[in-house]
Each structure stands twice: as structure tokens, then as C-alpha cells.
Amino acid sequence: MSQDAREFKDAIYGQYARIGKAISSPRRIELLELLSQGAKSVEMLAKETGMSVANVSQHLQTLLEARLVQYRKKGNFVYYRLSSKTVSDFLVNIEQIAEERLPDVNQIRKEFFEQRDPLEPVLLQELLQQMDTGDIVLIDVRPKEEYEEGHIPGAISIPIEELEKELEQLPKDKEFVAYCRGKQCVYAVHAVDVLRSKGYQIRRAEEGIREWSYMDQPIEGTDRLH
Amino acid sequence: MSQDAREFKDAIYGQYARIGKAISSPRRIELLELLSQGAKSVEMLAKETGMSVANVSQHLQTLLEARLVQYRKKGNFVYYRLSSKTVSDFLVNIEQIAEERLPDVNQIRKEFFEQRDPLEPVLLQELLQQMDTGDIVLIDVRPKEEYEEGHIPGAISIPIEELEKELEQLPKDKEFVAYCRGKQCVYAVHAVDVLRSKGYQIRRAEEGIREWSYMDQPIEGTDRLH
DNA sequence: ACACCATTCAATTAATCAATTAAATAGTTT
DNA sequence: AAACTATTTAATTGATTAATTGAATGGTGT
Numbered sequence: 001m002s003q004d005a006r007e008f009k010d011a012i013y014g015q016y017a018r019i020g021k022a023i024s025s026p027r028r029i030e031l032l033e034l035l036s037q038g039a040k041s042v043e044m045l046a047k048e049t050g051m052s053v054a055n056v057s058q059h060l061q062t063l064l065e066a067r068l069v070q071y072r073k074k075g076n077f078v079y080y081r082l083s084s085k086t087v088s089d090f091l092v093n094i095e096q097i098a099e100e101r102l103p104d105v106n107q108i109r110k111e112f113f114e115q116r117d118p119l120e121p122v123l124l125q126e127l128l129q130q131m132d133t134g135d136i137v138l139i140d141v142r143p144k145e146e147y148e149e150g151h152i153p154g155a156i157s158i159p160i161e162e163l164e165k166e167l168e169q170l171p172k173d174k175e176f177v178a179y180c181r182g183k184q185c186v187y188a189v190h191a192v193d194v195l196r197s198k199g200y201q202i203r204r205a206e207e208g209i210r211e212w213s214y215m216d217q218p219i220e221g222t223d224r225l226h
Numbered sequence: 227m228s229q230d231a232r233e234f235k236d237a238i239y240g241q242y243a244r245i246g247k248a249i250s251s252p253r254r255i256e257l258l259e260l261l262s263q264g265a266k267s268v269e270m271l272a273k274e275t276g277m278s279v280a281n282v283s284q285h286l287q288t289l290l291e292a293r294l295v296q297y298r299k300k301g302n303f304v305y306y307r308l309s310s311k312t313v314s315d316f317l318v319n320i321e322q323i324a325e326e327r328l329p330d331v332n333q334i335r336k337e338f339f340e341q342r343d344p345l346e347p348v349l350l351q352e353l354l355q356q357m358d359t360g361d362i363v364l365i366d367v368r369p370k371e372e373y374e375e376g377h378i379p380g381a382i383s384i385p386i387e388e389l390e391k392e393l394e395q396l397p398k399d400k401e402f403v404a405y406c407r408g409k410q411c412v413y414a415v416h417a418v419d420v421l422r423s424k425g426y427q428i429r430r431a432e433e434g435i436r437e438w439s440y441m442d443q444p445i446e447g448t449d450r451l452h
Numbered sequence: 453a454c455a456c457c458a459t460t461c462a463a464t465t466a467a468t469c470a471a472t473t474a475a476a477t478a479g480t481t482t
Numbered sequence: 483a484a485a486c487t488a489t490t491t492a493a494t495t496g497a498t499t500a501a502t503t504g505a506a507t508g509g510t511g512t
Contacts, residue, residue, distance in 0.1 A: 005412045008338045013252035015331045020249035026239035067327035076488050093316045101293035105241045112234045186231045302457045
């Protein structure tokens, strides 16, 4: 191969690798995943992930450099979001490969959820049919903003943080189903934990909003970003 | 966030990041891209990329660990290939993001090709119509094996390495169009360089087999791997 | 046994990494 | 203008990780 052909390839593939570098850190993937739920400020991301604000900001700069995210200033806050639908697809793609080819992923998830909630999760498809009867209440336990941006039709919003507070208002004679963001989200299983310990009938949904919208199911709420 | 929820996320996203790590090296992306053209032995990959065999092998182990590639032994040789269609889609996805969001990519490519061949490349779609008249000859300048695995209908195979040798047999009264693997492939532009200096009328195709098969166009040859 | 392909090992050189702290901006509110 | 808030930047920590080469090793087929 000629010298400048080699340089050309190094240059091009070097550019591609920028994207790889950006997603070579678990924390940055976590941030991207959160952002796939909608725009979020640095502070919100820090709170969600338990990382320091400075650390989140640094990771965001890395993602920014690879152009995987964009930001917009609003008052004191800086709201980050994925830079395009392509990036969101890209994320799904990574997860798909991981799921398909890295057996550890399913193993880790299985262990975690089975330990928390031995009951079989409900398939959302099945659930919808049963909801017509009115005996089942679907709760969206994500933060209010995310619910407002889009949720499964018929679901009510009880953010996980307010769950304990709202407890008294929930009827004991109904069956509940909780869902959250998606496969990695632990809110739903936490909600099950809390409610079940108080004597409620509750199961968690197999899927989250992520999978739901990927199934091209109807979504209620203000327009989603992507 | 609770402690073991944090551990769970670290574990899951750590797995995802394995894939990111694997594609954080330009050389490994180059290897993946070559493998997206079909199975290849370590030796072939080393020759194509100009890397040492040991180095290629090490990179392949990294890719293997992230399960992006598979191998099969055949006699003395070890043939590597992408582990699934998902991986191939993933590659396309990365390139798409790079193209969309990293302006450098298009800049680098433009500079390289314009310097080599100031003429506008031919769009394959337009070309096909003109080919009916019989005045245009489409040449596939990739290695023979790749041609055999699948090529554009009507194209003849003249691997870039044998181009100089075959020169005499080419008619001077026809117009030629050369294509190769795809956007990063430099074979076609090299063929243009050689043939034009000998007085032939030749242009290069805008697209390569990669883009062609992505446009769901018919392909002639033995079954492709993906 | 030999030639051949591929992997592994050891060693070198270089660099990158994540995270923390503290200080610096930049915009908002008082 | 001063106080406040959210975010960025810079400096530092310590540790790890990177790519590559050449030699040794392991298999395979002839």
C-alpha cells in the first residue's frame, strides 16, 4: 500500500475511532442512555448517576467532542441531549450486540432482577388487554418530566421518589404494574419492593418505555425529542 | 441510588463498554471493515493493512473478546469474519454518525480523492443505464475472492494487482468505470491513475460494493456471508 | 521432519485514564 | 453591584493501558 493511502486510512479510521473512544467508558454509556430518555441538565445527570457534577461535565465534554451529544443553555442550566436519531439508534445497536453476543449481560441482569423480584414480569402486550377491565393500574415510576414527555397510554405517574408519600392514596383492592425506562432501569423493581412490602399486589413490566417505543406502540404526551 | 443498584449498572454498562473499547482503535475498525467484505485469514488481513501478522492477531483477539468477530480454522489458515449481521449494521451505523457529525471525515475524503482524480465520479445508478449500449465496461478491481463472493451484475474482475499485467488486453475504444469496496477503498482511484496514464478513458464510481448492497441492488456471485 | 500459519510471550515505549479538588466563568437574582 | 447558581476548566492524583516488535511456541498438512 502506498504511503499516502496509509495516511488517508489512518485519518479516516482515526475519526471513526473517536466515536469508539467516546463509548469505551461505562459511565459515558450510562449518560448516553439517560439522555436517550430526553434532554437533561448536568445537575440532573449527576444526581441520577451519583457522580460528581465536575465528573459528569468532563464526560459530557468527551461526548461533545465526538459529537454524540449537543447542548442548549436555558437560564442557569445547560441541557444536554443526543445529537441525532442516528446516535439513539447507535445506542440500541450496541445493546443489541451486547445482548446477542455477551452472555454476561443477560446473566447479570437475570441475577439482579430475580433476587429482587422472583415473580415473572408482565409482558406489556398482555397487560393492555387486561387493563380494559379496570382492575389493573399501570404506574410509570420515572421522574415526572420523563412521564410528561411521553408515556404508555393509560399509565399514571408516580415518580419513585414520591412513592412513599403517595402510598395512602392507592387503593388496596387493585392490582398494580410498574414500568420504567427500560432493561437497565431499576426503578420498577424498586417500586415493587416498596409496594409489596406494604401489602399491595404489584408486578413489574418486562419492558420499559424504551422497548415500548421501539415496538412502535402509541405514546401519550408532549412530543418526544426523537 | 442504592449500593447494589450502582453495582448492577456498573456491571451492565461495563459490558457495553467492552464493545466501545474494541472499536476505540483505528486499526481495529479497519480490520472490521475489511471483514465486512467477507471472511479473511490473518495473513490476508496483515497484507491488506500493512500491519505485522502478530499485531493483526493481537487486535483480532481483542475483537474476539468483545465477540465482534468469529473464526474458523481451515487447514493451516484461520479465517475470521464478523460474528453477525448486527455487527455489520453496527459498523454502518458508526460510519453514518461519523459522516453526519464529524465534518473532518468528509473533508479528509474530499481532499484525498480530488487530488488523485479531479473528475467527478460516476453514480452507479446512472451508469447502469449507459451500460446497455455496450460502450462502457465496468471493472471490479477488488481481490478475486471478493469479486467471486459477490459483484455488480455485468462487471468484470481485474484485481488491482493484476491490472498492469492485463493492460494489453483492454480495448482502447471503450470507456471504463472502476469500482471497489466502498468509500474508504483506494483501489478504484488507483486503477484510474494507472489506466488514465496509459491513455484509457476511465472514471471511478462514486459508490462501492458496500453502498451498492446497502441500496438493496442485485448482486451476482456466490452467496454473501451476510 | 519440514514448511507454513497463527498465537503467545516478553519487553519497550508512550499515553491515556477516571476521578477529585479547587478555582474560574457565566448567567441570574437580589 | 453583590450574592448566588450551574457549569466548566485546570491541576493533580495514581494507576493503568496502549500499540508494536521480535522471538518462542503451537498446530496443521505434506
